[in-house]
Amino acid sequence: MPLLEVQNISFGYGHHTPFEVQAVKDISFAIEKGECVAVIGHTGSGKSTLMQMLNGLLKPESGQVLLNGENIYQNKKTAAKARFQVGLCFQYPEYQLFAETCAEDIAFGPKNMGLSPEEIRKRVLLASEIVGLPADKLDVSPFDLSGGQKRRCAIAGVIAMQPEILILDEPTAGLDPAGREEILSMIGRYRKDRGATVLIVTHSMETAAAIADRILVMNGGRLVLSGSPEEIFSESEALLEMGLDIPSFARIILALRSRGVELPSAYTLKDAARVLSDGLRGGGRL
């Protein structure tokens, strides 16, 4: 049984008004435990609406969201529980930091779960360790942190609830290259050490190629493609038409192919470097 199963969910805004929009149309997919899935799609393709339906914030107008086989919208209690089980980290989560210290901010979620003070303390320490927030920052105001640290502190607040699945909406938007790299390696560590399940929404094709086991592509409220990074990025024309792209490294390989150089596909920096250097060595070239 998949950890999360979405069956034919739909949602629209502004019904019975001239401004009616169907934001999500009849979407179905499943996520297995331990998977890292990236969702890509143009702005307004319905990604954020979809994420809110996965954690009990927004009830689909039709269809079901099953977590461990149980419908999270059965009743108010199950929907409330889903907010802890499915940890949703919004875009620019640092705007939601509010407490006087980082420790208090990270503790907010676990506190609302009604956990004991010892358990809360334990979880705060663990979560800050997972995101790589130095222990001496825990008693500092979150507003005194750097941009990347603020972002990690906010993500720690979600991880401290120990959700069964972590959803990150554009976790690297607005960060400098070092900040982006920290967040991505943090996600990698979190998955490796804890077998965590992660769903990540991103506008960066390079990020999707580098960290996802599988990619879902949304367009106009529908789920139009689903597959491995190799499968998805081999559809370069369809992606461009949808306002998306292929990773920059893949573009270079494609350009060389169009000049008659025979090269296999590659989507990440590491693979592209290997393919290109093999391309020179092959045929006794180097």
Added chain:
Amino acid sequence: MEQKDLISFQNVYYAYEEEAEEPAYALKNVTFSVKEGEFLFILGHNGSGKSTVAKLANGLLLPTSGVVTVDGADTKDENAQMDVRKKVGVVFQNPDNQIVASIVEEDVAFGPENLCLPREEIRARVDEALRSVDMTEKRHAETYRLSGGQKQRVAIAGVIAMRPKCIVFDEPTAMLDPKGRRAVLHTIRDLNTRFGITVILITHFMEEAAQADRILVLNDAEIALEGRPREVFSEYELLLSCGLELPDTAKLGKALQESGVPFPDGILSPDEFLEAYMRLRKDH
């Protein structure tokens, strides 16, 4: 002919809490200038002082010490303030925070209306501004229905309608999808090359900066590096220590060198990369 300086920063310091005993400086002793018609990129880690530069450049903030001049006028001169803001427009990261009206052309007209210009003049400026960002077809559209990239172009049109000499873009593509990014960058380059508008572009995307006339790198409130893209991106170690990286093309070139391929240094654009690779294939 020597181009004249449009904006100049001379030994500029800026502290957000001036009154504090040990003020934390967002900018320390920053000196640089931007020539008329230039396309300058500013790179730097989060909190390095980039956005403070943007706000100082059009008088939204005034330096704690040092001097900022726009077209020769000191931004501290109250009589020059209105003129400074007209000459230097700013476009920020989040398009949603910059749209004020519900219809595209009304939004673009907001600035000129506040200048109390005659009706025909406003009409002409709005039409011209929408044309220059390629949004004429959407002039009657409702702003909230636009995509992120379209909204950002409307925000840019709103600034263009003020006929500024310079536009400062503060991470204009950070929130956009790939198509929106491409469209906004294309618009910005067009403004510079076709309309001669001086551009200062602040970004975290190294690929964008590879096409600059000149790059300024800020690190912890100070200028760490200044030069042409080729010069700046050859300082790999320094860039890393500033929280930055190389453009993807250069990263790939470096990875090839590390795997033993005699790939040339200083390759920045995809076209250069292709040329260099094809040459290597021929040679071997």
